[in-house]
Amino acid sequence: MTPDEVHQIAFARAPFGHRGYRERDVDELLDLVAAALEGRVTLTGEVLNRGFRAPSGVFGRGYHPDQVDAFVDRVRREFGL
Structure with a gap:
């Protein structure tokens, strides 16, 4: 994992209703x-x-939690946390 790779990460939006x-x-x-x-x-x-x-507002979907959680898991492994 490099700083450039981290800056290139793009998470999808959470599905409608989530x-x-x-x-x-x-x-x-x-x-x-x-x-x-x-x-x-x-x-x-x-x-x-x-x-x-969670994002505010009725239509605040935010980033897809599964994708973000997978990234955080990867960071934990990378840094031994």
């Missing part, structure tokens, strides 16, 4: 993971355990 993860929260995690890969910050299991909020 709540996803708030995009801003996930995007902030992507930035943090990229910074950790560059050695600028330390990524901890605590950060990965925080979870993500």
